[in-house]
Amino acid sequence: MTAHVARTGRIHSWDLSTGVDGPGTRFVLFLSGCPLRCQYCANPDTWYMRDGRATTVDEVVGEIERYADFLTAAGGGVTLSGGEPLLQPAFTGEVLHRCRRLGLHTALDTSGYLGVRASDEMLADTSLVLLDVKSFDAPTYRDLTGAALAPTLAFATRLDRLGVPVRIRYVLVPDRTDDEEAVEGLAAFAAGLRNVQQIDVLPFHKLGAAKYEALGIPFPLRDTPSPEPALTERVRGQFQAHGLRAV
Template sequence: MRTGRVASVHSWELVTSVDGPGTRMTLFLAGCPLRCQYCHNPDTWQQRDGATTDIDDILARVKRYLPVFEATGGGLTISGGEPLQQPAFVTRLAAEASKLGVHVALDTSGFLGRNASTALLDDLDLVLLDVKSGLPDTYRDVTGRELQPTIDFGDRLAAKGVPVWIRFVMVPGLTDAPENVEAVADIVSRWPNVARVEVLPFHQMGTSKWERLGIEYPLADVHPPESDEVEAVRERFRARGLVTY
């Protein structure tokens, strides 16, 4: 793992119009330092729970889908968990995929952005950056971690001009306070490389995983937001000149 030859892999899937443009092969790496209250994949938290997988096995699968990627404008998305918990593998995989002409996206919270080398950033065509809160106290409540590393990583991406899609999960009673949304907009609007902001309404589809793992789910009684409430949050970003979905 230190050389990036193998990684702890949770799973992979082929998706369309999710995790980047076109049809994507999304690779989920195991291990994450955050403990988000609304996490829908708590089974990716522990790196030891993944399957040790050789990079050649991943690349063979990527090559199999090259015609699909070319036809749809898709590519490879490296996700998690938190992929930057295994930076050597991510760096090596991104470099090899780029050599194949594959569009490479990284889906990250940015908390471990310091692990992303300049070489890695050079091989990324897109970063899906999860900005989980704009207020430090709320971010800490949501994730158990600090906000500043995400901001620092976003600043690096902006300085290098790496295209970014922002993801913000709207959770009633947790992240939807107007002052928190405005704080997210303050952060995001200063990055000229942000192509879009995805406001993702909270859902309960991951509840069964928490139950299966025997972990108490803190948002069990929270209902998804209404569509007009989600649209109102999107409008706050649009007011800053940002494209929203």
């Protein structure tokens, strides 16, 4: 086995959360840098690695150790998010490995666009992947993110082959990701995988709008409303009709 060595990475911040970043109460580490520019991104302040704070794995794990007993008792663990944690694969892999050595549940929150950078060794240290699928329609995906859909689907298939548990996260944006045919396509794709635990249908919100204003960046979806409850239930129902747990 390849020896693990302490590495330096760039992080935005960390926080404790419950219910949205994996099971139980989580220590969520937000890494800096992301190759996508999602129109509904709530964290534009994590886009560039240069804006993050340089830190070592030892520093991060030392902070996590302070909460280890509490996280375990709360049925939680550690989630690496961002930004995009796979933009810093060596740092991400080492943090995941050290957390697993502490006996903690680990989650990787990723778009999957850089899935090829996740080694099998890293994924063996990952208890759960929170896979953000922006759309199942390739042109819509590119319009929303500026990138291609195919790498995410390839990563999802690889995770299934490796038996790594997955929760698919789907942000529901009116007139962009609510197309019935596209949702049906994703539902059928997910139902064909053996490792999908559930689908998180996440209604679009504007909680990050103030960050765009502070950064002097136009918010692309400023005039887009949050989805009506009936639309959210329709989309959840489409996933459930394929035998998937959708929340």
